[in-house]
Every structure is written in C-alpha cells, then in structure tokens.
Amino acid sequence: MGRLIFHRAAMSIPLLLIVSLIIFGLEAIVPGDAASTILGQNATPQSVAALRGQLGLNDPWVVRFGHWLGGALHGDLGTSIISGVDVTSSLNGRLAVTLSLLVPTILLSAVAGVALGFASAVRGGALGRFIDVVSLFGFALPSFWVALILVGFFAVHLNLLPATGYQDLAASPAGWLKSIILPVLALSLQGITYVAKQTRDTVMEVLETDYVKFLRANGVPERSVRYRHVLRNAAIPVVTSLGLVSVGMLSGAVFIENVFVLPGLGSLATQATLDHDIPVILGVGVFFTLCVIAINLLIDFAYGLLNPKVRVS
C-alpha cells in the first residue's frame, strides 16, 4: 500500500516536469513571442526588442525554463503577459469554481454509474439493454452540446435554473447549487454512462466466477452474495475506470465552463489561448496536473483499501 502511494507520488514530479517542458519547449522553438504578442501588430521592431530584453526573452530557453521552474517551486508561476496579474493568485481564485464542477461530477458519476450498472447486471433484461444503448450515447454526445440542450430546456424553456454564471458556495449555498446543477449534469453524462457500463461488465464477470458459484452452492443468501461479495470484488476494476474517466473530465470541464460562463480554470485557459498568454496556460497546466495527481492518489488509495493483496503486502 505504502509502496503504491509512494510510487504514484514519485511519478508526479516527472509528470509536472513533462507538462511544463512540452509547453515551454514548443514556445521556444516557434517564432513569434510574448513581446510581439503584447505590443500587437503595429509595434516597431525597436520597441519589441526593448520589451524582449525587459522580459528576459533573449536568454536561452533553458535558462528561462530554469528561472520559471525556480519560481514555480516557490509557488510563483509568473505574471500574465496580457493583464500583468500574478498567475498563481488568479488561478487560486478560480480553482474553487472548477472543483465545484469536478467534485460533484465525479461523485455523481461514481454513485449513479455504479447503481445503474449494478442494477442492470443483476436484473439483466430490458434495463441491461437500456444501459448498453445509453452508454453508447453517453460516449457519443458531445458534452458541450448536451449542455446547450439542457440550457435550452431548463433555463430558456422552463426558466427553472440560470443559463449561465456562478455563485460562490460561501456567499449563497442555494445559488451555488442552482448554478452548478446544469453544468454538473452535462459533464456527468459521460462519466455516469462510462462507469455504469464498466460496472455492468465487471459485475457480470464476477457473477460468473467460481467463488460466487461456490458461495451460492453452499447456501450463502443471494442478498449477501450480491451486496457483499459481488459488489466488493467488482469495485476494484470499477474504481480504476472511475479514475480514468475523472482525468478525462478535465477536458470536458474546459468546454462546460465556457458554455455556462463559469469563471473557472478552464474558461481562463480558453481566454489565455485566444490571447496567446502562455504563462497563464502554463499555470493552468500545473494546476490541472496537480488535479490529475490528486485523483490518481485517491484512486490508488481506494484501490489499496479494496484489494487485500495490496493492503496486506
């Protein structure tokens, strides 16, 4: 158990390095840089050159990367080349929004996905076929499109929930809840259906194992077979698939935040992309990578708890 967690934690350092290196390295080899971006197309070569010197862009990229890395280790991710605002603090302000979207989505996907998948596996029949079909649609429907349909129905047509915007949890819990319901639903569709499908397949496999036959054959009540033994053993692969889908949700979150105009990391990154604001994108990269690391650690932890082979050794 300890070793598993340690291994994952040790992997997070090269992961962070790789993410920032890819972004940094690409920027360095492509012509056109922050100075000309800031000054726009009408800038004179002299003013661009002056600003380059000021920003330290004339240094070799290794030096600049070292400089950025040194700052990052102290929690300083530089400043936005557009607004001049400190990247770390603007990201910190937006993290809560993104987590407000991600955490409920992951929880909903886990609970609803496992419940649906489990029910369809033990019941089979129509419910099972329904899950098979719905999971295909969950996979196929683009989340931003689903989001727009939800907005069209619940916000525009029924006028039940706000179409856009975000309310702070501390300021107004009810407002917060209203503002995240549709985004969470739109983002969960894929997660729920994916987890449901994985759960269904795993549970059906476990139901056919020798130990389930053995327990049944020797008189263990069906209720215990299902809810104690099958659920417990199916949980191990399901938890792994939940981790995969959670990491994938980061992409979905970027689209969803834009649809609902949520001031989170994803919408910030999108704006930064339109502005060619590399320091901000780098910062979001670091934050997202930390999210991935956190998700993976949680999943490993759950995996270790569920799997006695890991727990005992």
Place this chain on the structure above:
Amino acid sequence: MTTATDVPVRRRGVLRAVLATARGRITAGFLLLLFACCLLAPVIAPADPLHQNLQEILRTPSGAHWLGTDSLGRDVLSRLLYGGRSSIVGILEGVAAQLVVAVPLGVATGYLGGRFDRFVMRLADIVMSVPVIVILLAILAIFDHSIAAAMITLGVLGASGMMRIIRGTAMTVRQELYVSAAELLGLSRTQIIFRHILPRCRGVIIVQTSLFAALAIGIQTGLTFLGLGPPPPAATWGGMVNEAATTLSTQPWLLAPSGGLIALTVLALGVLGDTVRDVTAQNHTSSGGLRVKPARRRPDVAQAPVPEGTALLSVRDLSVSFLTPRGEVEVLTGVGFDLDAGQTLGLVGESGSGKSVTARAVLGLLEANGAVTGGSVIFDGRDLTRATRRQLAALRGTRIALISQEPMVALDPSFRIGSQLSEIVRSHARLSREAARRRVLELMEMVELPDPEEMAKRYPFQISGGMAQRVAIAAALAGSPDLLIADEPTTALDVTVQADVLALLRRLQRETGMAVLLVTHDWGVVADICTHVAVMYAGQVVEQAPVEQVFGAPAHPYTAALMASSPEKAPRRTPIDAIAGAVPPPGAHPDGCRFRDRCALSAAECADDDIPLVRLNEERVSRCIRTELLQAQP
C-alpha cells in the same frame, strides 16, 4: 498450426466478418457516405457555405434548404458538408500521428524488450496522466490556432494505449513457436515484423484507430466550438454548434443538425470499433453479451408425482441446452443415474463429456446461458428442476453442498477465510458471532487445517491450493449436507496433496454418512474413493455400474478405452490403447452411437439408430449394442 500463409486469409476475414454483421455494415456505410459527401462538398453542396441571405435567416428545413438556414441566412447543409472536411482532415492528422508513434514503438518495445522497453513504458505511464486539454490549448496559442497542430499532438499523446496493446501482441508473437522457427530459418527481423507481428495486430489497430477517431472528433469539435479553430466565416462543426447557441432562445432547431451529426459520427466510429473488437476477439466466452436463456421449464410448485425408488438422488432423462452464438446447443441428452446415501458415485469422462454440466445442473447452478430442457433431478423425493429459486436456495449448503475444481478461485479473494466460513456457518444456523467463530474453528479442525486460529485470519491468496481445498471442504460441510458434489476436487492439486485430500474426503464421508457425487477423469481417484461409476460421453451416460464390476471388465468400449488411456491407473489392459480423436462438440454428434467414430468395435448397425441403454445385470447398464464382443476380448 498457424503459418505465414494463413495470415492473408485472416486479414480478409476481419473485413468480411465486420461487414457480415448488421452494425458493421450500417456504421461502415454511414462513415463512407459521410466521407464521400464531405469530400465532394464543392460538387454536391446545394449552396455556397459562405453565401449570406439576410432575407432568409433562421429558417427551418424546407425544399430549398434541407436543413434550414442559420442566423446569417446561410444554408446549414452546405456548411455541414464543408465543415465536415476540416473534421475529417483533423481525424486523419490525429490518426496518422498516433499510428506513426504507436506502431513502431509498440513493435520495438515488445519485440526488443530490455532496458529500452522499460524506459518507453515508464514514459508512456507518465504521458497517460498528462492533462491533454492544457497541452492542446498551449499548442493552439503557440501555433496560432492551428487545429492541425493540435490534432497531431493529440495523436502523439494518445498513442500510449495503442502502443501498449501492440507491444503485448508483439511479445506474444515473439514467444510463439513459429517465430522461433522463422528465426531459425533465417528470416530477418524486418521480415518477422512485417510478416508475423503486424498482420496479427491488424484487428487491434483498427479498433484503437476507430475509438481514437471518435475521441478526436469530440476534441476537434470542442476546440472549434470554443472558437479556437479557423476564424469565423469558415464552417466548422463545433463552430456551428456555437453559432446555434447564440440563437438558442429564438431558433433551437439549429442545434440539431450540427450536434446530431457530430454525435452520429462519434457513435458510428465507436460502434465500428466495438464490432471489430467483437469479431477479432479470440474467444466468445460467456461475457460476450449472450444473456438469453433457452426456454427453461417453469418452476412447478404443485409437484408432479415422483417416480418410485429409494435413491437419495435420482437423475432421470436430464437434458440441458446452452444458447451460444450459433444457436441453441444440447449438451446433455437424457442423462440418468442413481445415488444412495453413503455411496460415492464417480462421474467419469473426458473434458467435453458433460460431467461438470451434470453436476451443476443438479445444483440448479448452470451458467446464465444454460437451462434444463427436459428430465428430472429427484433429490429426496423432490424434483429439483421444478423447484423455485427459493426452494433451491434453501437446499444449498444444508442438504446439497459443493466443492469445486479450482480451490484457489473458489474462495472470494476479498475476504478473510474465517469471515467467509463464518458467513456460511451463520447462513445455516442462527448463531452468535462467538458461537459461529467456535464452529468455524471446529470445522477447520475437522478438515485437518493446521493452526486454525491463524489460518482464519488469512486471505485466500495467502494459502496453498491444498489448504484452500480443505477450507472449501470445511465450507461445504458447514451445513451438514446429505449430498456433497465434488467437481474434480483434486485435479488442480499437487500429486502429494491429492492423496491427503482424498483420504480426508473418505474419512468425512464415513463419519457423516453423506453421499458424494464426484466428477473426475482420473481412474485412480475412482478406485480410491468411489463405490459406483457413471461413465459419460458426449452428453450421455454410456455405462453405469458398481466400481468393482467396471474395473473387473468394462462393458462399454469407451470405458475400456478411457481406462486404457491411463494404463498405470487401470487394473487391466484393454484392447484399445489410446482413444484417437476427441469428443465431438455438442450438436455435432454422429448419428447412431455417439462414440461410433472412435470406437474400435463399431459396425454398420451402430449407425442406424440412437443406441439405448442396455441392462446387463441388476446394477449395470451400458449404451452399446455389441458389449458381448467386448466381454469376449481376452
């Protein structure tokens, strides 16, 4: 034996097999049609995708505009066709990048192995966790909204999944005999890679490619939806969804064509991938999605009159069918035997003879796709094939218990041994936790497990196969059953442990007086423990008799052959030395005697009719019409 010449056949086979399925034809057809329409957009599009007509904005579908017009009066269908071009190009770029990275790396790591392999795999592990979206956004910022650059990056970052699978295949191929042979024959590595490894990965590559393409469409449309692709007047699918969003309250219809087409495309790619996976999967096992049962006989609470007879278990004319991809297949035909209290009946036969299915059918625990289609299983005066689920459940463990072939997989891997035993004990009798614990220890002592206290705390993976089988026996004995069904209880164990477990079973049987139905293919086990034998072949009982009679002189050529094929166990050499051929698969039996093709004594008359069971004496039957010839053999 697979040889190089088989490969092209199999290769054409994938395509043909995919197109043989309805979903394969529909999805492949749809994708081809879409591809062709987008490619030919300049020729077939009804209008210029950029032509605005402010007189005709936000129209619903009509003859002039099949899919309506957008907020600038542009023809939606034409814009979809032109927009599709950029999506298709995006997919192709991504797929190409993925293939260029995954195929060579997968083959190289799998085939070369060693330090290179470890390094690449470690790197791939890390890359799997990279939050791809941020990298894509950075690429779009750096490369000035070039969707091509983003898609290529997506392909590279997404290559690890495909690489892993190709690596696995390459490793298998390398280990296989025919490649070693090829190496000896002097084929170069390149030849091995191109003639043996890549053709084998074909199915996997198609599956991964179509799943990746589905993902790529999602990302490509997402990015263009965010306005990060080609700037406005240009038509893109994602951009059209975005435009539709601005008129959501006035003309919601506009969401339908763009989003619907994206969804259909992703769906088609996903289903196509699944179809290829299904047709290339090596084994269509029970998890293959076939969940329908053959018509099972209705449980009948008002019991039919039970035939006279005193046997504890009396199986009569039992037939069982399984529903397979090829249709309903009968695996047991009219199986019958009797078992009295205190007796041990050995069900003997090669694998495929139906002996294990018989045992499971008695317990009412057939696989999900199997069902009893005829006959009866009379246990203690009650027909179990007509019992309800609940009635059956009440019998299990208390009246009939089971130990199975693979003790290591018969115990739930997630629970401690003590906890599993205790649960079984408590499902038979209402006991306090403490009383259950004492009973568990008692049972563990009964099956001669050393150090029960300590053993109870272990997980199944922490004990040996022999120990696990003892635990399983303890579990089975927990409800003091009258009948124990033992499915190959010693086959998976070490030879030294086998004898101990058999001795234990014999002792327990003597002490408890239970009947044992023992499934085995091992005459040594039969000689050791059984009082009676029922020999099964191709879903039928071909001989049943007390054990001394069978060992004295087999009364069916199959029994004789089976004994001869394990000479050290059989007490007497019989005319047939080994049985050539194999048990015919269910549904493919020859007419007449099912053993005819492999029988040394077969004659023309054996093919005429189904062979009935012939009664040879009070206790003995045989399904052979020429037994006297066998008896006459020296």
